[in-house]
Amino acid sequence: xxxxxxxxxxxxxxxxxxxxxxxxxxxxxxxxxxxxxxxxxxxxxxxxxxxxxxxxxxxxxxxxxxxxxxxxxxxxxxxxxxxxxxxxxxxxxxxxxxxxxxxxxxxxxx
Amino acid sequence: xxxxxxxxxxxxxxxxxxxxxxxxxxxxxxxxxxxxxxxxxxxxxxxxxxxxxxxxxxxxxxxxxxxxxxxxxxxxxxxxxxxxxxxxxxxxxxxxxxxxxxxxxxxxxxxxxxx
Numbered sequence: 001x002x003x004x005x006x007x008x009x010x011x012x013x014x015x016x017x018x019x020x021x022x023x024x025x026x027x028x029x030x031x032x033x034x035x036x037x038x039x040x041x042x043x044x045x046x047x048x049x050x051x052x053x054x055x056x057x058x059x060x061x062x063x064x065x066x067x068x069x070x071x072x073x074x075x076x077x078x079x080x081x082x083x084x085x086x087x088x089x090x091x092x093x094x095x096x097x098x099x100x101x102x103x104x105x106x107x108x109x110x
Numbered sequence: 111x112x113x114x115x116x117x118x119x120x121x122x123x124x125x126x127x128x129x130x131x132x133x134x135x136x137x138x139x140x141x142x143x144x145x146x147x148x149x150x151x152x153x154x155x156x157x158x159x160x161x162x163x164x165x166x167x168x169x170x171x172x173x174x175x176x177x178x179x180x181x182x183x184x185x186x187x188x189x190x191x192x193x194x195x196x197x198x199x200x201x202x203x204x205x206x207x208x209x210x211x212x213x214x215x216x217x218x219x220x221x222x223x224x225x
């Protein structure tokens with residue numbers, strides 16, 4: 001059974017805060033990892049890929065821990081516009097399609 | 111820059127009615143997908159088409175049929191709608207399956223209510 005687990009939240013944080021999301025996956029042979037972002041009543045969009053060495057894109061940092069089978073997303077200096085649901089996504093060996101977590105909702109308040 | 115276009119955006123059906131959701135992509139992608147999204151359930155794959163001429167069941171195919179009309183178009187049909195099919199439906203496309211599925215481009219969604 002393929003599983004990607006996320007804390008559903010919501011995470012309520014003030015502007016400027018740092019917030020981290022974790023995600024665990026069940027298939028140790030999983031090969032590719034991503035964070036997608038979904039704004040309220042909109043479609044999901046790719047936020048960033050997650051590489052083994054960790055990667056950063058502006059205020060966003062993604063990390064992968066293969067030994068513990070988890071992925072993290074760190075958002076620094078949160079903005080109101082960061083309010084969204086963040087979906088952890090895994091491409092698992094043996095599956096043709098991506099496996100989505102249920103998402104973690106982030107609410108950034110003034 | 112149309113990307114993935116799906117129609118209709120909103121639809122209300124009565125139980126037992128049928129309808130077809132249309133999806134078209136202009137990115138020359140090989141693979142196309144239909145997902146449904148329900149509160150607390152996340153995105154669930156209904157059907158996908160790895161390439162023109164092929165279709166495969168996903169996680170929740172019951173009550174649905176699909177047609178890959180050509181490389182651009184992938185439709186989803188509800189033959190006899192049920193209230194349990196009330197959901198937001200997303201069409202998506204990607205370059206391929208497996209490693210080619212890493213980047214999905216989604217349509218804006220179709221909100222279906224079955225009374």
